[in-house]
Amino acid sequence: AQKRWANAPATADLLATAPLDPARIRTRFPPEPNGYLHIGHAKSICLNFGLARDYGGVCHLRFDDTNPEKEDQEYVDAIMDAVKWLGFDWTTHAKEHLYFASDYFELMFKFARSLISAGHAYVDQQSPEEMRNMRGTLTEPGKDSPWRDRPIVESERLFDAMRAGMHADGSMAVRARIDMRSPNINMRDPVIYRIRHAEHHRTGNKWCVYPMYAFAHPIEDALEGITHSICTLEFEDQRPFYDWTLSQLRDLGHLSAQLPQQYEFARLNMSYIVTSKRKLLQLVKDNHVEGWDDPRMPTLAGLRRRGYTASALRLFCERTGVSKSNSRIDYALLDQALREDQDPVARRSVAILKPLKLVITNFPADKVEPCHAPNNPHDESAGQRNFPFTRELWIEEEDFAEVPPPKYFRLFPGNSVRLKYGYIVTCTGCVKDETGRVIEVHAEYNPDTKSGTAGANSVKVKGTITWISTLSAIATEFRLYDRLFSEPFPDAGDRDFLTCLNPASKEIVHGWLEPGTLAEKGVLWQFERLGYFTPDLLDSSASAPVFNRTTTLKDTWAN
Ligand code: ATP
Ligand code: MG
Ligand code: MG
Numbered sequence: 001a002q003k004r005w006a007n008a009p010a011t012a013d014l015l016a017t018a019p020l021d022p023a024r025i026r027t028r029f030p031p032e033p034n035g036y037l038h039i040g041h042a043k044s045i046c047l048n049f050g051l052a053r054d055y056g057g058v059c060h061l062r063f064d065d066t067n068p069e070k071e072d073q074e075y076v077d078a079i080m081d082a083v084k085w086l087g088f089d090w091t092t093h094a095k096e097h098l099y100f101a102s103d104y105f106e107l108m109f110k111f112a113r114s115l116i117s118a119g120h121a122y123v124d125q126q127s128p129e130e131m132r133n134m135r136g137t138l139t140e141p142g143k144d145s146p147w148r149d150r151p152i153v154e155s156e157r158l159f160d161a162m163r164a165g166m167h168a169d170g171s172m173a174v175r176a177r178i179d180m181r182s183p184n185i186n187m188r189d190p191v192i193y194r195i196r197h198a199e200h201h202r203t204g205n206k207w208c209v210y211p212m213y214a215f216a217h218p219i220e221d222a223l224e225g226i227t228h229s230i231c232t233l234e235f236e237d238q239r240p241f242y243d244w245t246l247s248q249l250r251d252l253g254h255l256s257a258q259l260p261q262q263y264e265f266a267r268l269n270m271s272y273i274v275t276s277k278r279k280l281l282q283l284v285k286d287n288h289v290e291g292w293d294d295p296r297m298p299t300l301a302g303l304r305r306r307g308y309t310a311s312a313l314r315l316f317c318e319r320t321g322v323s324k325s326n327s328r329i330d331y332a333l334l335d336q337a338l339r340e341d342q343d344p345v346a347r348r349s350v351a352i353l354k355p356l357k358l359v360i361t362n363f364p365a366d367k368v369e370p371c372h373a374p375n376n377p378h379d380e381s382a383g384q385r386n387f388p389f390t391r392e393l394w395i396e397e398e399d400f401a402e403v404p405p406p407k408y409f410r411l412f413p414g415n416s417v418r419l420k421y422g423y424i425v426t427c428t429g430c431v432k433d434e435t436g437r438v439i440e441v442h443a444e445y446n447p448d449t450k451s452g453t454a455g456a457n458s459v460k461v462k463g464t465i466t467w468i469s470t471l472s473a474i475a476t477e478f479r480l481y482d483r484l485f486s487e488p489f490p491d492a493g494d495r496d497f498l499t500c501l502n503p504a505s506k507e508i509v510h511g512w513l514e515p516g517t518l519a520e521k522g523v524l525w526q527f528e529r530l531g532y533f534t535p536d537l538l539d540s541s542a543s544a545p546v547f548n549r550t551t552t553l554k555d556t557w558a559n
């Protein structure tokens with residue numbers, strides 16, 4: 001029997017001791033640690049980990065860390081954090097399936113050198129620009145490099161010298177020897193190894209030659225026994241080279257006969273966001289947002305801080321499906337998933353975002369009337385919340401109009417409304433400051449109309465408004481987030497995506513919260529009439545609560 005991973009390093013050795021059941025699928029999520037994960041990555045995580053879970057297989061978390069300049073431990077940590085938060089685990093059957101491409105550098109070097117020895121690769125001393133010029137185009141075949149037929153021993157010697165640090169970046173590279181006239185440009189002698197005198201976040205200065213992604217990736221998959229290597233559609237044209245690399249290495253005796261297969265699916269494209277790492281970085285660097293975890297960012301860190309739950313994101317990924325053709329998913333679907341996820345469980349409460357004082361002039365100043373409401377109207381077992389009704393209340397500024405516009409059913413002089421869970425009140429007037437601004441509204445309550453009592457329905461009113469007693473309201477900062485871009489396709493065509501930033505994507509207001517609304521992190525609340533809110537992960541505290549608006553109760557964006 002062939003030994004599966006004859007020369008595999010420690011991480012892959014673990015697998016060699018446990019022969020794979022061929023019916024068991026093995027997938028991987030292979031991020032490059034050069035940035036924060038975004039919602040597109042969530043799609044790939046749900047797909048790869050989800051397949052393994054559904055078919056009793058295993059999914060590897062593998063860091064594709066073959067590009068030393070752009071990568072960092074900070075990103076490794078943030079990525080592990082995000083995958084766990086999304087609800088996935090790379091430990092299966094008590095074995096941790098966490099891998100680093102950099103653990104395979106020795107093997108990859110050996111494999112590349114073996115390809116050279118077999119005449120399947122050579123060291124090319126053309127400059128990167130010369131290589132580009134010789135590569136041809138879609139309609140024009142490429143031309144052979146003058147170094148293509150150099151003696152094998154010369155390429156072997158030069159590759160060893162490259163590794164020993166004797167040559168400068170870009171002075172030479174190893175190329176697969178395939179076919180410069182192939183109709184597929186990716187098969188025109190692609191570079192497989194290059195020189196980079198750069199420090200790597202894990203291997204330090206041990207290496208100054210690094211494998212190219214297209215060469216490294218199939219090897220990583222094969223060494224780990226991946227069965228389904230799932231990637232996005234752009235890699236379809238790379239599949240012949242993926243297969244070429246693996247079959248050459250198998251024929252040279254480096255890999256087992258059972259090789260991984262690459263499968264492609266459409267990447268997640270979504271309206272009202274950008275997901276290119278370069279553009280996300282620009283938003284951060286140029287201070288259009290306040291960091292990678294700004295609640296307006298489509299990063300998992302940002303979405304989490306905004307209040308999107310892991311289960312809502314998983315529901316969204318499942319809903320939007322896996323497809324072979326590119327399309328754009330409406331951002332509203334994400335909010336819908338959140339509402340569906342949270343409506344059955346989120347505790348209800350009242351917040352007043354833009355407060356105006358309402359004085360119940362016929363209610364005694366020293367009286368406190370207890371009121372109650374369900375914590376969740378869909379779930380009786382969630383119990384009741386209690387709060388007081390007193391003479392002075394906070395209401396929303398927009399719930400009073402001195403001169404009502406047409407079809408306005410809230411407070412205006414002479415009109416009656418229900419104070420939700422309290423009494424029916426009739427507006428008697430208002431008090432203004434010297435600038436003419438309304439600073440206080442006056443009303444009288446009808447003591448027979450308390451919610452939940454026999455008289456509650458004795459008087460019919462058209463409007464119901466929310467309120468909080470000024471005696472026990474919690475002073476709170478609210479951050480009202482909205483979409484970061486005001487155009488559905490911010491980076492369409494050659495438009496500069498920064499020209500469609502939504503100027504109203506963040507508004508800060510200071511208002512009040514119903515007593516008992518805790519600033520416990522990671523918990524979503526539904527504030528009646530307003531939407532879903534959650535305490536800010538960084539800035540909120542029990543003594544100074546800060547709540548982020550995740551989304552409103554209804555989609556207000558027409559497409
Ligand atoms: P870059 O921005 O540098 O091109 P990337 O978006 O490819 O990077 P990686 O870290 O290499 O990011 O991605 C890890 C995995 O996530 C890859 O398998 C990739 O196919 C997948 N992925 C990335 N973006 C999306 C997306 N929008 N939809 C679905 N999958 C994605
Ligand atoms: Mg990539
Ligand atoms: Mg990308």
